[in-house]
Amino acid sequence: xxxxxxxxxxxxxxxxxxxxxxxxxxxxxxxxxxxxxxxxxxxxxxxxxxxxxxxxxxxxxxxxxxxxxxxxxxxxxxxxxxxxxxxxxxxxxxxxxxxxxxxxxxxxxxxxxxxxxxxxxxxxxxxxxxxxxxxxxxxxxxxxxxxxxxxxxxxxxxxxxxxxxxxxxxxxxxxxxxxxxxxxxxxxxxxxxxxxxxxxxxxxxxxxxxxxxxxxxxxxxxxxxxxxxxxxxxxxxxxxxxxxxxxxxxxxxxx
Amino acid sequence: xxxxxxxxxxxxxxxxxxxxxxxxxxxxxxxxxxxxxxxxxxxxxxxxxxxxxxxxxxxxxxxxxxxxxxxxxxxxxxxxxxxxxxxxxxxxxxxxxxxxxxxxxxxxxxxxxxxxxxxxxxxxxxxxxxxxxxxxxxxxxxxxxxxxxxxxxxxxxxxxxxxxxxxxxxxxxxxxxxxxxxxxxxxxxxxxxxxxxxxxxxxxxxxxxxxxxxxxxxxxxxxxxxxxxxxxxxxxxxxxxxxxxxxxxxxxxxxxxxxxxxxxxxxxxxxxxxxxxxxxxxxxxxxxxx
Numbered sequence: 001x002x003x004x005x006x007x008x009x010x011x012x013x014x015x016x017x018x019x020x021x022x023x024x025x026x027x028x029x030x031x032x033x034x035x036x037x038x039x040x041x042x043x044x045x046x047x048x049x050x051x052x053x054x055x056x057x058x059x060x061x062x063x064x065x066x067x068x069x070x071x072x073x074x075x076x077x078x079x080x081x082x083x084x085x086x087x088x089x090x091x092x093x094x095x096x097x098x099x100x101x102x103x104x105x106x107x108x109x110x111x112x113x114x115x116x117x118x119x120x121x122x123x124x125x126x127x128x129x130x131x132x133x134x135x136x137x138x139x140x141x142x143x144x145x146x147x148x149x150x151x152x153x154x155x156x157x158x159x160x161x162x163x164x165x166x167x168x169x170x171x172x173x174x175x176x177x178x179x180x181x182x183x184x185x186x187x188x189x190x191x192x193x194x195x196x197x198x199x200x201x202x203x204x205x206x207x208x209x210x211x212x213x214x215x216x217x218x219x220x221x222x223x224x225x226x227x228x229x230x231x232x233x234x235x236x237x238x239x240x241x242x243x244x245x246x247x248x249x250x251x252x253x254x255x
Numbered sequence: 256x257x258x259x260x261x262x263x264x265x266x267x268x269x270x271x272x273x274x275x276x277x278x279x280x281x282x283x284x285x286x287x288x289x290x291x292x293x294x295x296x297x298x299x300x301x302x303x304x305x306x307x308x309x310x311x312x313x314x315x316x317x318x319x320x321x322x323x324x325x326x327x328x329x330x331x332x333x334x335x336x337x338x339x340x341x342x343x344x345x346x347x348x349x350x351x352x353x354x355x356x357x358x359x360x361x362x363x364x365x366x367x368x369x370x371x372x373x374x375x376x377x378x379x380x381x382x383x384x385x386x387x388x389x390x391x392x393x394x395x396x397x398x399x400x401x402x403x404x405x406x407x408x409x410x411x412x413x414x415x416x417x418x419x420x421x422x423x424x425x426x427x428x429x430x431x432x433x434x435x436x437x438x439x440x441x442x443x444x445x446x447x448x449x450x451x452x453x454x455x456x457x458x459x460x461x462x463x464x465x466x467x468x469x470x471x472x473x474x475x476x477x478x479x480x481x482x483x484x485x486x487x488x489x490x491x492x493x494x495x496x497x498x499x500x501x502x503x504x505x506x507x508x509x510x511x512x513x514x515x516x517x518x519x520x521x522x523x524x525x526x527x528x529x530x531x532x533x534x535x536x537x538x539x540x541x542x543x544x545x
Contacts, residue, residue, distance in 0.1 A: 052420050053420070054416055054419060054420065073422060075420065075422030076422075078420065080420040080421075082414070082416060082417060090286040090287045090288065090289050090291065091283055091286055091460065091464065091470055091473050092464065092467075092468050092469065092470070092473065093409075093413060093469060093470040094468065094470070094471075096469075097409070097469055097471065098413065100406075101406070101409065101414070101417070101421070102421065104406060104410050104418075104421055105421040105422050105423075107406075109403060109404065109407070135468065139468070152417070
């Protein structure tokens with residue numbers, strides 16, 4: 001059996017002494033598409049940031065691809081798509097320039113080669129922004145900016161893609177474009193961890209849902225039957241059959 | 256009889272050319288990181304270094320380089336680890352640097368206000384043959400460094416967290432940028448002066464932003480703007496007998512005003528036709544099949 005892609009045991013994170021994540025276990029194996037769900041402040045962003053080493057664990061052990069996190073240096077295997085922020089940087093940058101930074105994980109200090117340029121062009125094409133390559137990122141719509149961040153994460157052909165709220169503030173068309181891109185990646189064997197408060201078009205892809213509340217795992221298992229949940233208003237959800245499905249639909253409807 | 260016949264003017268022009276290149280080259284990263292005033296903070300600290308040079312009767316450039324680098328590293332460490340915000344750390348350096356400089360120069364035996372003024376606002380006759388050598392060596396090293404790690408610095412300044420996940424040595428790169436800013440300040444000190452050096456790191460970049468939309472293009476245009484302002488300012492100050500730093504900055508600001516006007520006009524002309532057209536065209540192929 002191969003090592004799990006992510007193996008977190010008893011992971012805790014404290015911000016200034018306040019717990020944000022408490023004794024969370026999370027194992028993700030290759031090929032899974034895991035949705036991390038939860039209300040604002042439930043610790044879902046903290047969880048993925050801890051997985052990436054962006055916030056230190058105050059307790060627990062973390063391994064990535066079978067390597068303890070402290071010794072993990074194979075960063076090109078991980079593609080990180082942060083939450084899009086409204087704040088722009090001081091100097092405008094083009095789509096091509098931003099996506100090209102994703103390639104630095106494998107390039108190091110050497111100059112760009114043909115293979116790097118091909119990888120960047122392919123990543124931009126994968127999110128359908130080829131025509132905007134030379135445009136400033138600041139002139140794009142929110143959904144297009146999100147696609148730029150995804151393209152940046154794809155330049156190294158990652159085995160694991162981690163996305164933080166990729167659909168937040170994104171128009172419906174871009175949400176579908178995002179789901180299409182993810183579907184193609186998943187078909188190619190990429191493992192995906194996506195933090196979100198609404199799955200929308202991504203729901204068909206998700207193989208497992210982890211719901212957090214107050215820094216703890218509330219629910220971890222196969223995603224409930226979502227056909228009606230994402231098509232209809234959760235407040236008018238279909239009648240609940242049995243205690244098990246009640247738990248799931250109640251944790252699912254978090255917004 | 257041209258100004259260029261004088262040795263001191265030739266030296267000043269060479270220095271101005273190098274300063275016009277290095278200041279915006281480093282400044283573009285500071286602006287991108289939203290630390291546009293960092294050059295100012297370092298300039299103030301370098302003043303203490305200059306005064307220290309007078310006090311110890313050693314070359315002020317040398318003590319200025321050392322003090323500026325120390326100050327820049329402190330700013331960066333405070334920003335990385337401290338609970339103090341970057342802006343407060345800068346403010347502390349502003350005050351400490353000026354106060355320390357004035358205090359020390361008062362204690363120095365031969366120190367006078369005239370000495371200090373040439374360091375604050377630059378001086379045409381201040382650039383000695385030895386200065387030209389030092390400025391050339393430091394500028395060369397800076398430009399070479401930026402050519403090698405420019406992309407990494409861009410990545411860190413654009414999105415520091417992403418750069419960390421990509422495995423880039425973020426802390427080292429941040430320190431490198433701080434040290435580069437410090438070296439730039441001392442390179443520019445003789446011609447532009449410590450109080451105005453930061454303007455040459457920021458204004459050409461702001462000028463370029465009015466005209467172009469990519470980072471690389473911004474770098475190229477800001478270098479051109481920086482060289483134009485620095486060299487024409489040095490030449491002009493010979494004829495009007497003014498402090499070169501002041502004229503360089505005034506010219507740079509005029510360039511900014513012109514670029515803003517031109518940029519606004521171009522955008523207004525383009526905004527109604529081309530921009531919206533390209534937006535529609537690029538969206539169609541993707542969304543049409545759905």
